[in-house]
Amino acid sequence: MKASNRQPGVGLFELIEQAVHLLRSAPFALLAPYFVGTLPFILAFLYFWADMSRGAFAREHAAGAAAGMGLLFLWMKCWQAVYAAGLRARITGRAPEPWTVRRGARLALTQSALQPSGLFAVPLALVTVFFFAWVYSFYQNLTAGGGEERNLGETCKTAATQAGLRLGQNLLLLAILFLFAVLVWLNTILAMAALPELLRKLFGVDSAFTQAGWHGIFNSTYLACSCALTYSFVDPLIKAVFVLRCFYGQSIRSGDDLKAELAGLRPLSADAPALVASRP
Amino acid sequence: MLPLAQQHCLNHPAREAAAQCPQCREFFCRECITEHDDRVICAVCLRKLSRSAGASRHPLRALGRAALGAGGLLTAVLFFYWAGQILLSIPAPYHDGTLWKSFWSSAP
Numbered sequence: 336m337k338a339s340n341r342q343p344g345v346g347l348f349e350l351i352e353q354a355v356h357l358l359r360s361a362p363f364a365l366l367a368p369y370f371v372g373t374l375p376f377i378l379a380f381l382y383f384w385a386d387m388s389r390g391a392f393a394r395e396h397a398a399g400a401a402a403g404m405g406l407l408f409l410w411m412k413c414w415q416a417v418y419a420a421g422l423r424a425r426i427t428g429r430a431p432e433p434w435t436v437r438r439g440a441r442l443a444l445t446q447s448a449l450q451p452s453g454l455f456a457v458p459l460a461l462v463t464v465f466f467f468a469w470v471y472s473f474y475q476n477l478t479a480g481g482g483e484e485r486n487l488g489e490t491c492k493t494a495a496t497q498a499g500l501r502l503g504q505n506l507l508l509l510a511i512l513f514l515f516a517v518l519v520w521l522n523t524i525l526a527m528a529a530l531p532e533l534l535r536k537l538f539g540v541d542s543a544f545t546q547a548g549w550h551g552i553f554n555s556t557y558l559a560c561s562c563a564l565t566y567s568f569v570d571p572l573i574k575a576v577f578v579l580r581c582f583y584g585q586s587i588r589s590g591d592d593l594k595a596e597l598a599g600l601r602p603l604s605a606d607a608p609a610l611v612a613s614r615p
Numbered sequence: 616m617l618p619l620a621q622q623h624c625l626n627h628p629a630r631e632a633a634a635q636c637p638q639c640r641e642f643f644c645r646e647c648i649t650e651h652d653d654r655v656i657c658a659v660c661l662r663k664l665s666r667s668a669g670a671s672r673h674p675l676r677a678l679g680r681a682a683l684g685a686g687g688l689l690t691a692v693l694f695f696y697w698a699g700q701i702l703l704s705i706p707a708p709y710h711d712g713t714l715w716k717s718f719w720s721s722a723p
Contacts, residue, residue, distance in 0.1 A: 388702050388703075388705065393703060394703055397703065401699055405688055406688065406691075444680050448687045449687065451691035452687070
C-alpha cells in the first residue's frame with residue numbers, strides 16, 4: 336500500500352478493542368461519574384414513561400414532569416462529560432486535571448447549551464443514514480471533548496472536525512455498535528422475561544410479571560425498561576469508543592498518541608539502569 | 616536578511632534557528648517556538664495573544680453563555696413535554712399490550 340493512501344489513526348476493530356480494554360481496566364472511580372449522572376435520568380425516564388402512559392392526572396402535571404426530565408437530562412450529560420474527561424486522562428497517561436468551580440461551570444454551560452439540540456437533531460438525522468452518522472458523532476464528540484474549549488464556537492468546530500474524520504469508518508463503527516446494542520437488548524429482554532419465572536419456579540415468588548404471562552413483554556413500560564437497561568450497558572462503551580476516536584483524531588496534529596506511548600515507556604527507562612546492573 | 620539556515624535563536628545564540636515567528640519576525644530554536652492555531656509562534660507572542668484574548672472578553676459574554684445554557688434547558692424541556700404529549704395520545708391498549716393479546720386470542 337502506498338504511504339499516501341494510508342489513513343491516520345487506528346483501525347475500526349482495534350478502536351473497539353481498545354475501548355473494551357479501557358473499560359475493563361478502568362477502576363470503579365472512573366465509571367462512577369457515568370452512573371451518577373445516568374441512573375437518576377433512567378429512573379426518572381421510566382417513571383415519566385409509566386406516568387404519561389397510564390397516569391390518570393398525567394396531563395395536568397406534564398409540564399412539571401417535562402421540566403424535571405429536562406434538568407435530569409442536562410445532569411446526565413454533564414456527568415457523562417466528566418466520565419469522558421476521566422477516560423481521556425487515562426488514555427493520555429496524564430494526571431487528571433482537578434475539578435475547579437470554573438471548570439465545572441464551563442463544562443455545565445457548554446453541555447447545557449449544546450446537547451439538548453441533539454434531542455431533535457439526532458432523530459431528524461435518522462432520515463438519512465449518512466447524515467445520522469455525522470450528527471450522532473458530533474453530539475458524542477461534544478461529550479468526549481468535554482467542551483472545555485474557550486468558547487462554544489471552538490467546541491462545535493472541534494466536534495465537527497472530529498465527526499468528519501474517516502466518515503466510512505464512522506459509519507461502519509455505528510453499524511457494529513448498533514448490532515451490538517440489538518444483541519444486548521435481546522439478552523436483556525430475555526433475562527427480564529426469564530428472571531421472574533425462575534424466581535417463581537425456584538423460590539415460589541409470584542409477581543405481576545409471572546401473572547401477566549408472556550404477553551407482558553408487549554407492555555410499553557416493559558419495552559422502555561429493556562431499552563433503558565440496554566442504554567446503560569452499551570452507552571459507556573460508545574462513549575469510550577468516541578473518546579478514543581477523538582483522541583486519535585486530535586493526535587494527528589497534537590501527537591498526543593506518541594506522547595502517551597512515551598509516557599508508557601518511561602517506567603521502563605527508569606528501571607533500565609537496575610536491569611542493566613543486574614546483568615552478569 | 617540572512618536565510619533561515621544561517622540564522623540563530625534570539626534567546627540561545629549558540630543554537631541554529633528552526634523557525635521565524637510570524638508575529639515578531641524574530642528567529643527561534645525548536646525549544647523557543649510552539650504551534651498555536653495552525654502556525655508556529657514564539658512563546659512571548661503566544662503569551663501576548665492569550666493575554667489580549669483574555670482582555671477582550673466582554674463582561675456580557677458569560678451572561679450570553681448562561682442564556683444559551685438556559686435556552687438549552689428550555690429545548691430539553693420542550694422535547695420531553697412533546698414526548699409526554701405523544702405518550703398521552705397513544706391509546707391505553709397499546710401501552711398495556713392488551714391490544715396484541717386480543718389480536719392473538721381472536722386469531723384462529
